Amino acid sequence: MGGETEPGDDGDEFVVELLDDDSLPDEGPNSATSTRETIGGQDGPDGPAARLRRLPRRVRVAGVCAAATVFALAVWPAAGRREAAPQPYPTPSQVDVDLYKVRLGSTTLQAGNGTDHAVLGLQLTNSAATRLEVVSAELWDAVGTRLGSASMWPAQGLGAGSTVSVPVTLPYACDVYGFLPVLPITVRYSISTPQNPDAGHDYAFPLTEAIWDTYMRQRAAQCARPGDEISASAIDATQPIGAPSDPEGFDLTFTVESAGAQRWSVDKVTAFRSGVTVTGTELPVAVSPGQTARVSTHWHVDDCEHVPRWSTDMGLEFTAHTTGPAAGNSASAEQVFVAQLRPGLVTEMLYEACGI
Secondary structure (H helix, E strand, C coil): CCCCCCCCCCCCCEEECCCCCCCCCCCCCCCCCCCCEEECCCCCCCCHHHHHHCCCHHHHHHHHHHHHHHHHHHHCCHHHCCCCCCCCCCCCCHHHHHCCCEEEEEEEEEECCCCCEEEEEEEEEECCCCCEEEEEEEEECCCCCEEEECCCCCCEEECCCCEEEEEEEEECCCCCCCCCCEECCEEEEEEEECCEEEEEEEEEEECCHHHHHHHHHHHHHHHCECCECEEEEEEECCCCCCECCECCEEEEEEEEEECCCCCEEEEEEEECCCCEEEEECCCCEEECCCCEEEEEEEEEECCHHHCCCCCCCCEEEEEEEECCCECCECCCCEEEEEEECCHHHHHHHHHHHCCC
């Protein structure tokens, strides 16, 4: 005390001041006062301590109280704070619940009035006590291609407790069919209220295989030309990719339709693209007159360092011949038909087979 420096100090000074100017209330004659008491150092006339000393004592006391308050708030335990309780989700209205009460019953298929489309009938039952509307009804394949839709908007009214048949038009599109549909096929319809058609609920159900095959046989019969009586109508890409027997391969199954009264045998499958080896796994495959058959194929990537890309001018070529006397000819006839595949779908499967 009184100017002594502890060993090892670096010479910095700490000043404790007891000042008697502007005495606090209740200070008595026994209050300790001193001009300055210095511990281990000194302070110049313009130093921080000197500037603080020149402030009124009430200002210095108020500043200390404010700093203490800020410090206390900063270090106060978070566990002591109260947080707002989460707000509950709003209870759905009766109208919202009713949108989920429309059930799909049977589906029917019949030829349209003309020769360019078929009509798929969706039997929908409204079990709610509220009138609803079928905003849309459509048919889609597995890669997002719309194959048919209801011709009216909204498609149909649904009275409380009623059952209606909603017609969905399926064009045959003989000249513009393009790429093969990818199975499975899905029925989608949307339900809303007459008061608010923009807010509703969407349904999706798989179309039965029998209904789809019937539609494709109708299309094959409508679109067949002389010398073109067998064709591919769909592709199934749901088999796993990279089986243990061939990690760089995958399987695709094709639906084949026979139009007319001739029996056919599919004997050969050929790919247009180098770098991919395609083989028929169960050839030959017999196709009865006016019936549907499945042709299974296996695809193998020859070199995963150079995976080929499938393009729009590539397809899969099938070779078939008749197994009975052709009409008006005792010799068997041969036909080559091509399955047009979506380039993006095939390329994605080739890359996935190579783990890319």
